[in-house]
Amino acid sequence: MTSRFGILFSGLLVMTAELVFGQSGRVQGPREIEAGSAFSIPTTGSGKAALYILGPGQVLRRDIQLGETVRFAAGALYNAGHYLVVISGDSSTVSDSLDVMPGSRVTDLGFLAKPSRLQVGQRGGISGAVFAFDGYQNLYLNPAKVSFELSGPSGGLQKRELATREGSAWTEMDSTTRQGVAIFVARIGGVSSKRIIGQVPGDPCGLRMSARPLSEHVQLVTDPVRDCSGNAVPDGTIVTFTETHNGVTSTIDQPIKHGTAMAQMSATNGATFSVASGVVLGNQIRWGR
Amino acid sequence: MSKSLILLCLALAMSPCTGLAQVAVHLEPADLHGSRPVSEQTSAAVIRDYLQSWQSLRSAMEQNRADLLEPSFVGTARDKFAETVQQQAVLGIRTKYQDSSHDIQIIFYSPEGLSMELTDKVDYDVEVIDHDHIKTKQRISARYVVVMTPAEVRWRVRVLQGAPLRF
Numbered sequence: 001m002t003s004r005f006g007i008l009f010s011g012l013l014v015m016t017a018e019l020v021f022g023q024s025g026r027v028q029g030p031r032e033i034e035a036g037s038a039f040s041i042p043t044t045g046s047g048k049a050a051l052y053i054l055g056p057g058q059v060l061r062r063d064i065q066l067g068e069t070v071r072f073a074a075g076a077l078y079n080a081g082h083y084l085v086v087i088s089g090d091s092s093t094v095s096d097s098l099d100v101m102p103g104s105r106v107t108d109l110g111f112l113a114k115p116s117r118l119q120v121g122q123r124g125g126i127s128g129a130v131f132a133f134d135g136y137q138n139l140y141l142n143p144a145k146v147s148f149e150l151s152g153p154s155g156g157l158q159k160r161e162l163a164t165r166e167g168s169a170w171t172e173m174d175s176t177t178r179q180g181v182a183i184f185v186a187r188i189g190g191v192s193s194k195r196i197i198g199q200v201p202g203d204p205c206g207l208r209m210s211a212r213p214l215s216e217h218v219q220l221v222t223d224p225v226r227d228c229s230g231n232a233v234p235d236g237t238i239v240t241f242t243e244t245h246n247g248v249t250s251t252i253d254q255p256i257k258h259g260t261a262m263a264q265m266s267a268t269n270g271a272t273f274s275v276a277s278g279v280v281l282g283n284q285i286r287w288g289r
Numbered sequence: 290m291s292k293s294l295i296l297l298c299l300a301l302a303m304s305p306c307t308g309l310a311q312v313a314v315h316l317e318p319a320d321l322h323g324s325r326p327v328s329e330q331t332s333a334a335v336i337r338d339y340l341q342s343w344q345s346l347r348s349a350m351e352q353n354r355a356d357l358l359e360p361s362f363v364g365t366a367r368d369k370f371a372e373t374v375q376q377q378a379v380l381g382i383r384t385k386y387q388d389s390s391h392d393i394q395i396i397f398y399s400p401e402g403l404s405m406e407l408t409d410k411v412d413y414d415v416e417v418i419d420h421d422h423i424k425t426k427q428r429i430s431a432r433y434v435v436v437m438t439p440a441e442v443r444w445r446v447r448v449l450q451g452a453p454l455r456f
Contacts, residue, residue, distance in 0.1 A: 032453070052424065054384055054417055055451065056346060057369050059376040061419075079369055082431040082451030084415055088424050095425050099453045114401035127400035129323070131436065131448075137365045139434055139448050165322050166434055167448075168397050168406055172324060 027085045027096040035103050035136050036078040041085065042069040049089035053098065057081040080138035103134030106144055106188045113184045113195035119202040120229050122175040126150065126197055129170040130186040139167035147187045148173070152199070153180030164188070175199050177229040201231035207282030209241070209275045218267040218287060222275060224259040232259050237277060245271040312340065317394035325398045327405070335405055335437055336393060338444040343388045343413075346370065346449075351385045353378040363438065363445040370449075385416040405444070407435040410454065430454060 029041035045066040053060040057079030086095040110131035132140040143163040150158045150173040182197040205228035225233040239261035252263040269288030342361035349357040355371035397406035416426040436448035
């Protein structure tokens with residue numbers, strides 16, 4: 001008896017739904033729209049109802065008159081995602097899904113470039129990752145052609161072109177051989193994003209000093225200190241001068257000033273002077289006999 | 290397979306505090322288009338925090354409290370979901386999202402390690418409550434694209450965007 005009543009009751013509900021909405025449990029209207037575009041949902045039947053469009057990205061509710069077409073203006077539903085569309089009348093509810101797809105154009109780029117500062121001549125030392133977004137900050141999921149360009153201080157240009165996958169793309173570039181500012185640009189269509197990469201000289205290369213007597217001392221002076229690409233190593237970089245005699249060692253740390261470093265050490269006959277900067281060793285000079 | 294089991298166990302182990310007991314999690318082998326490999330430890334941390342973000346989303350949407358998004362979401366995702374919470378509150382609507390299964394794949398780990406992208410085929414139930422009246426409860430299968438970024442002590446979701454399964 002109870003189950004028979006249940007079947008009858010269910011049948012009545014379905015009939016009511018069809019009368020009100022003119023279909024069996026489905027909402028008419030588009031299954032898919034572009035973010036921010038205008039769209040409409042036709043309804044059938046009569047009476048008042050509420051129409052909901054719900055998703056984590058957005059919630060809309062309209063009081064509607066069944067039998068009329070509910071129109072949503074451009075910009076009403078703009079966050080891409082999967083939505084539930086529900087029409088709830090006095091006696092029944094129907095629902096369906098609606099996918100809001102990202103806009104058709106990339107209008108914004110999220111561009112991560114690292115590092116912001118590095119030495120010259122580093123192979124693959126600069127990385128860039130880009131995320132493509134439409135005008136509503138939806139991740140643009142269709143493949144889009146992205147170009148990465150790194151221009152160095154001497155005007156040289158490295159360029160890579162590839163396609164985004166699921167909204168993202170990445171590349172690696174070499175730092176150039178000239179110190180100075182490099183400009184790293186990611187571009188999709190007419191949209192670009194720029195990052196500044198500081199390129200500093202590398203470690204000293206071919207470090208070399210000369211010595212000359214100065215009263216009771218010896219004056220040690222380096223040649224202009226440069227990296228292997230010929231960039232001047234910046235002032236302030238420490239150069240270490242070492243004197244060794246009969247197993248006794250003394251050192252002086254001196255910063256580079258105006259491109260060279262200088263130190264005075266005791267002029268002991270038979271002493272050996274050496275020069276280094278960081279892990280880079282320069283020449284040795286034996287003093288006197 | 291073993292990764293899936295580990296993660297499922299992880300989800301079950303977290304259940305007393307997070308309510309993830311009935312969530313089935315499957316981790317597909319990574320299909321990376323980045324240069325940086327993902328260590329197992331990193332992968333486990335990202336998945337753990339991602340699953341936690343669904344819990345945060347559920348609580349925020351159910352209670353209409355944007356502050357509950359804070360630990361798990363950042364940037365665009367946080368702003369968009371906070372706006373949804375506000376819209377719900379104004380309309381007198383609450384929504385209950387209960388995820389039941391995830392099929393997750395890591396597809397991108399940026400070279401500098403500052404972003405990771407995942408896809409997730411997720412099954413979840415949505416219950417819509419308007420002024421304390423339950424309007425509908427629906428089972429949904431959708432594909433989500435997720436971008437996560439590392440924060441101080443956890444990974445946070447920057448983008449959580451649904452797409453059709455066919456996409």
